[in-house]
Amino acid sequence: MKKNNTHFWETKQLHELSHDEWEALCDGCGLCCLHKLQDEEDDNAPVLMTRVVCHCYDIDAGQCSDYANRHIKVPGCTALTVSRAAQFDWLPQTCAYRLRHHNLPLPSWHPLITGLKESVRPHGIHALNPVIETENIDLEDYLIEMKSN
Numbered sequence: 336m337k338k339n340n341t342h343f344w345e346t347k348q349l350h351e352l353s354h355d356e357w358e359a360l361c362d363g364c365g366l367c368c369l370h371k372l373q374d375e376e377d378d379n380a381p382v383l384m385t386r387v388v389c390h391c392y393d394i395d396a397g398q399c400s401d402y403a404n405r406h407i408k409v410p411g412c413t414a415l416t417v418s419r420a421a422q423f424d425w426l427p428q429t430c431a432y433r434l435r436h437h438n439l440p441l442p443s444w445h446p447l448i449t450g451l452k453e454s455v456r457p458h459g460i461h462a463l464n465p466v467i468e469t470e471n472i473d474l475e476d477y478l479i480e481m482k483s484n
């Protein structure tokens with residue numbers, strides 16, 4: 336029987352999503368573009384979030400300034416692919432990819448549910464007073480309470 340794909344994010348597993356559906360799953364929160372800190376000698380140490388955002392992020396536009404070339408411009412920018420889903424726990428707890436990997440529902444404010452791109456703003460990077468990374472910035476000065484694990 337053919338699946339009803341109206342709410343594809345509820346009816347499909349991550350590996351079943353088309354390219355466009357995969358892209359639409361991203362809520363645009365920008366939280367994955369924030370720098371994180373973790374004890375280099377302890378893989379099990381908590382990942383601490385900062386409000387310092389990648390230099391390639393456009394805060395006003397609320398998105399990557401060069402999404403098509405992001406992996407060339409920023410080698411540390413991780414490609415989110417279904418083959419890496421098992422590693423998604425470094426992502427924010429609200430990240431749609433992480434939630435769906437664990438078969439959890441999207442939050443009620445997700446743009447796919449509200450139909451409004453802006454509905455993510457109170458829950459994303461804009462709510463954290465982000466600062467753009469610079470060469471000399473000390474990430475430890477910008478730690479925030481949110482943890483990704």
Ligand code: SF4
Pocket residue numbers: 360361362363364365366367368415426427429430431432
């Ligand atoms: S944290 Fe997840 S939902 Fe938010 S911008 Fe990054 S990939 Fe998209």
Ligand code: SF4
Pocket residue numbers: 367368389390391392393398399400401402405406408409412413
């Ligand atoms: S290159 Fe773009 S998508 Fe990647 S971390 Fe930086 S701002 Fe985010």
